[in-house]
Amino acid sequence: MSSSVETLVNKEYKYGFVTDIESDSAPKGLNEDIIRLISAKKGEPAWLLEWRLKAFRGWLKMTEPHNWPNIRYNPVDYQALRYYSAPRTVKPLGSLDEVDPKLLETYQKLGIPLTEQKLLAGVAVDAIFDSVSVGTTYKAKLAEAGVIFCSFGEAVREHPKLVRKYLGSVVPASDNFFAALNAAVFSDGSFVFVPRGVKCPMELSTYFRINAAETGQFERTLIVAEEGASVSYLEGCTAPKRDENQLHAAVVELVALDDASIKYSTVQNWYAGDEHGKGGIYNFVTKRGKCAGANSKISWTQVETGSAITWKYPSVILQGDNSVGEFYSVAVVNGMQQADTGTKMIHLGKNTRSTIVSKGISAGRGQNSYRGLVKVLPKAAGARNYTQCDSMLIGNRCGAHTFPYIDVQNSTASVEHEASTSKIGEDQIFYLKQRGLNTENAISMIVNGFCKEVFKELPMEFAVEAQKLLGVSLEGSVG
Amino acid sequence: MLEIRGLRANAGEKEILKGIDLTVNAGEVHAVMGPNGSGKSTLAQVLAGHPAYEVTSGEVLYEGKDLLDMDPEVRAQAGVFLAFQYPVEIPGISNAYFLRAAYNEIRKSKGLEEVDSMDFLDLLEDKLRLVEWGPEIMSRAVNSGFSGGEKKRNEILQMAVLEPKLAILDETDSGLDIDALRIVAGGVNALRRPENATIIVTHYQRLLNYIVPDQVHVLCGGRIVKSGGKDLALELEAKGYEWLEQEVGAAS
Numbered sequence: 001m002s003s004s005v006e007t008l009v010n011k012e013y014k015y016g017f018v019t020d021i022e023s024d025s026a027p028k029g030l031n032e033d034i035i036r037l038i039s040a041k042k043g044e045p046a047w048l049l050e051w052r053l054k055a056f057r058g059w060l061k062m063t064e065p066h067n068w069p070n071i072r073y074n075p076v077d078y079q080a081l082r083y084y085s086a087p088r089t090v091k092p093l094g095s096l097d098e099v100d101p102k103l104l105e106t107y108q109k110l111g112i113p114l115t116e117q118k119l120l121a122g123v124a125v126d127a128i129f130d131s132v133s134v135g136t137t138y139k140a141k142l143a144e145a146g147v148i149f150c151s152f153g154e155a156v157r158e159h160p161k162l163v164r165k166y167l168g169s170v171v172p173a174s175d176n177f178f179a180a181l182n183a184a185v186f187s188d189g190s191f192v193f194v195p196r197g198v199k200c201p202m203e204l205s206t207y208f209r210i211n212a213a214e215t216g217q218f219e220r221t222l223i224v225a226e227e228g229a230s231v232s233y234l235e236g237c238t239a240p241k242r243d244e245n246q247l248h249a250a251v252v253e254l255v256a257l258d259d260a261s262i263k264y265s266t267v268q269n270w271y272a273g274d275e276h277g278k279g280g281i282y283n284f285v286t287k288r289g290k291c292a293g294a295n296s297k298i299s300w301t302q303v304e305t306g307s308a309i310t311w312k313y314p315s316v317i318l319q320g321d322n323s324v325g326e327f328y329s330v331a332v333v334n335g336m337q338q339a340d341t342g343t344k345m346i347h348l349g350k351n352t353r354s355t356i357v358s359k360g361i362s363a364g365r366g367q368n369s370y371r372g373l374v375k376v377l378p379k380a381a382g383a384r385n386y387t388q389c390d391s392m393l394i395g396n397r398c399g400a401h402t403f404p405y406i407d408v409q410n411s412t413a414s415v416e417h418e419a420s421t422s423k424i425g426e427d428q429i430f431y432l433k434q435r436g437l438n439t440e441n442a443i444s445m446i447v448n449g450f451c452k453e454v455f456k457e458l459p460m461e462f463a464v465e466a467q468k469l470l471g472v473s474l475e476g477s478v479g
Numbered sequence: 480m481l482e483i484r485g486l487r488a489n490a491g492e493k494e495i496l497k498g499i500d501l502t503v504n505a506g507e508v509h510a511v512m513g514p515n516g517s518g519k520s521t522l523a524q525v526l527a528g529h530p531a532y533e534v535t536s537g538e539v540l541y542e543g544k545d546l547l548d549m550d551p552e553v554r555a556q557a558g559v560f561l562a563f564q565y566p567v568e569i570p571g572i573s574n575a576y577f578l579r580a581a582y583n584e585i586r587k588s589k590g591l592e593e594v595d596s597m598d599f600l601d602l603l604e605d606k607l608r609l610v611e612w613g614p615e616i617m618s619r620a621v622n623s624g625f626s627g628g629e630k631k632r633n634e635i636l637q638m639a640v641l642e643p644k645l646a647i648l649d650e651t652d653s654g655l656d657i658d659a660l661r662i663v664a665g666g667v668n669a670l671r672r673p674e675n676a677t678i679i680v681t682h683y684q685r686l687l688n689y690i691v692p693d694q695v696h697v698l699c700g701g702r703i704v705k706s707g708g709k710d711l712a713l714e715l716e717a718k719g720y721e722w723l724e725q726e727v728g729a730a731s
Binding site for chain 2: 426432433435436437441449451
């Protein structure tokens, strides 16, 4: 894996600002000049550069959240990272023979077609691959409906007013350490705008943009659904990504106006590091949605199986009256993985409702923490929350932790919290083995049953892949 | 079909089976009876390969092969079925999904094609009739929220679908009311074939009113202390186990 976050010589950036437009990447380190360089390379308007710089100045005064999350890792040397590199710094490989055989094995287990395996592994694919035509039909259909779906960079160029109106409106640049870092240096990402009254005619997926989007480690996504609009967005892919970057700090903002609904589904399966905990992605993500309008709805569904460290709390601000927030999560840790994940439901409007269903699975030496906040503010009369938080342990060396915070400031609110912890027992596995299933299939079946309430929230195809993925992630979890 | 010779097994440090010899031929039904703690369930679990037990000596031949050398799932694929005394719950997985997965694993091991869900439902119809159940049971999660009787019936349903060569019923009658007992016994009887064998592990004689065994063995203190025909079960019912325990105690 990349050595980019290993502590390299931390020297002052001594060359000053070199505007070498032709060069493919900026020198290591982070300062205002680098941010100007990023913005210039992307041809951004002045207001966006200012926004980035302001975020950076704020970030300098912030400290990395090291105390409260239940995760342990060596400090990241932010001056040792490279914050800009032109797309395609990853040199395409000549053929699948050059790809890590372990990665290929996983693709095969997931049943991914050969051409797609090549794409995912970063092997140059010849033009016959029909993603181009798929992409084109797809775009035409969306344009007909009036839906904008493009890269963030393109949105800045083509729809600057919309971007300016909503950027940072849910996750301000000053929100937290990682969100501020992202605001300062974000590379690219996705932009979705569904106009008033439009039901997006298809599920939107970054998958369709996989070869186009080298979104890099500081991805930024903004999804806006106007009055009465609805959209379902799928992020990620069940196949593990070949990735050179160890630190990922992404931001996702969702805005739902009156009667709008946004469903956001994620399957995250980044490199988790080897069995000794070496390498692996640090995934520090800020995801938040705002139910800005009355009767709006935002639903997060996540299946997190990858990354060495996950720090992620997809949240909903329930501002509009009668708005609905949902969070369905499966988080799996195996090997040396650590996850501190959960959600925040902030009830501001009247009769707002939220549902939290969290399933944490710990295997190997993994440590899994659920951290959730349900906050009901004084004006949120009649607010309701239901939280169900279940943990499953596989083996004796892993851990499950739960940190629920409940803060209710309105006496008419009702908040329910249920929690359970179970352990996959020898008897359960033996029962399935006695019926002819091998150990891996037995565990996979038990775990899939445990996660069923979350999987049924995923779009059909995604759910099937997620089930397979779970099996692959837990391989070798019982000795 | 099954030959057990000098089988000894421990649970942890404690020796439970102290030298079992038993031969079961195809077409036969054997009842293994005995007081609580005699090792009946341990014998059933050891034959199925439960990892909590350690075989310390002896051998078990199943169709001429070393059974103890096989993983539990390989034994299942080879036709050894254990109806559990305490069937395990698997929340979130439907009975239909589970049973089809098991059925297909066994088919795959024989080099046969997997059966899709539509064909499997057809196959289930007859089997459900055997245990007097409607199809709605198949969409419930495996044993989850099932009554004790329903769990036992579900074991018999699984046995009917998987069609084992050697079925071992571990205290399948315990906790059953008369109706459930009749249904369970009816299922077992319907599945009797000249090429199959059944071992019924039980404390009480009453199941044997419905399923007539060819041989009855009494297990005491980890050994088979007496074997006989079906009348032995009646004698045990009348006299209890004490007289045998005393007889064994006197002999040793």
